[in-house]
Amino acid sequence: GESYLCRSYPDRRARLEEILVGDEHISPAGRIVTGDADGITAFYLSCIERGLEGIVCKSCAEDSFYRAGAREWQWIKWKSDYAPGISDTLDLVVVGASAGRGKRAGTYGSVLCAAYNREEDLFQTVCGMGTGFSDEELLDLPRRLAGARVDRQPARAMVNPQAAPDFWFAPRYVVEVLGLEITESPVHTCNWDPERRRGLALRFPRFVRWRDEKGPEEATTAAEIAAIFRRRRGV
Numbered sequence: 001g002e003s004y005l006c007r008s009y010p011d012r013r014a015r016l017e018e019i020l021v022g023d024e025h026i027s028p029a030g031r032i033v034t035g036d037a038d039g040i041t042a043f044y045l046s047c048i049e050r051g052l053e054g055i056v057c058k059s060c061a062e063d064s065f066y067r068a069g070a071r072e073w074q075w076i077k078w079k080s081d082y083a084p085g086i087s088d089t090l091d092l093v094v095v096g097a098s099a100g101r102g103k104r105a106g107t108y109g110s111v112l113c114a115a116y117n118r119e120e121d122l123f124q125t126v127c128g129m130g131t132g133f134s135d136e137e138l139l140d141l142p143r144r145l146a147g148a149r150v151d152r153q154p155a156r157a158m159v160n161p162q163a164a165p166d167f168w169f170a171p172r173y174v175v176e177v178l179g180l181e182i183t184e185s186p187v188h189t190c191n192w193d194p195e196r197r198r199g200l201a202l203r204f205p206r207f208v209r210w211r212d213e214k215g216p217e218e219a220t221t222a223a224e225i226a227a228i229f230r231r232r233r234g235v
Contacts, residue, residue: 009064009075033060038204041180042131044078045206049132049178054079090115090202090220091211093123094145094173095157096165098130100138108141112165113177113205114157115190117222122158123171124189124199124222127179132207144210148172158189160199171216176208182229191226200229 004012016028032043044055058064059074066075096112110130114123133141148169153159156171185201192199202225 006065008062009058009066010060010062012066041204042206045178045180045204046132049206049208089208090126090177090179090225091174091214091218092126092177093171093216093219094148094169094175095123095125095154095159095171096169097141097145097167098128099166104138107138108145108167111141111145111175112159112163113175113202114171114219115222115225116217116219117158117190118217119223122156123154123216123219124158124192125160125163126188126190126200126225127177127202127205128163128165129175129177129205129207131205132178137207145169145173158192160187160189162187163189174211174214174216174219176211177202178206178208180204181232182225184229191222191229200225 004015007015013028020026020028032039034040034043040055040057047055055078057076057078061074064074092113092115094111095114097108098110098112100107100109110128112125113127113129114125116122117124148171150168150170153164153168154170157168159165179202181203182200183203184198186198188199188201190200200222
């Protein structure tokens with residue numbers, strides 16, 4: 001056979017797809033072609049969610065070659081071992097939702113998720129989440145959350161006016177969420193510091209599944225999220 005070891009990545013990928021057309025047992029690994037950092041992060045998180053180790057980011061330029069043992073920027077591994085801060089998912093409580101627009105008209109565009117502050121008996125926001133849902137799960141959101149819908153902000157939901165949703169929900173439904181890291185936020189209220197006007201937030205949150213067996217007070221606590229943040233900073 002012909003060696004493709006010295007061929008560029010675009011040539012190797014194109015040839016691989018040609019060879020495997022119609023094969024019922026082997027197919028090329030899934031990929032996206034993008035220069036958008038958020039798109040890359042979302043793809044990485046979707047791979048971690050499926051139990052994969054991570055991804056390899058490859059340049060699509062014609063000078064993109066595999067070089068055994070070399071550490072270069074044209075091919076870069078991104079594994080869960082390298083991800084800062086979070087090694088597990090969080091169980092968060094839905095306290096609000098934004099109205100869907102465009103393709104999401106008629107359902108919710110994202111849900112506002114909170115951690116439980118046990119000391120203050122409050123649900124403090126951590127993120128707004130709109131990715132990871134299948135089309136069916138998105139369409140089902142209004143029905144699924146209908147039992148918790150209320151007309152005004154729940155007394156135990158601590159929400160910054162900047163993050164106020166279009167719809168409110170009593171703290172009832174728990175959702176499992178995958179994210180990249182915990183960072184400080186001027187918007188979210190988890191572990192809110194009134195002097196610095198900063199809380200903690202989950203970056204790039206992604207829906208994993210509903211945790212119907214859990215009550216809201218069994219969700220990830222604000223103290224646990226603070227501990228994750230401190231570990232990331234080496235404190």
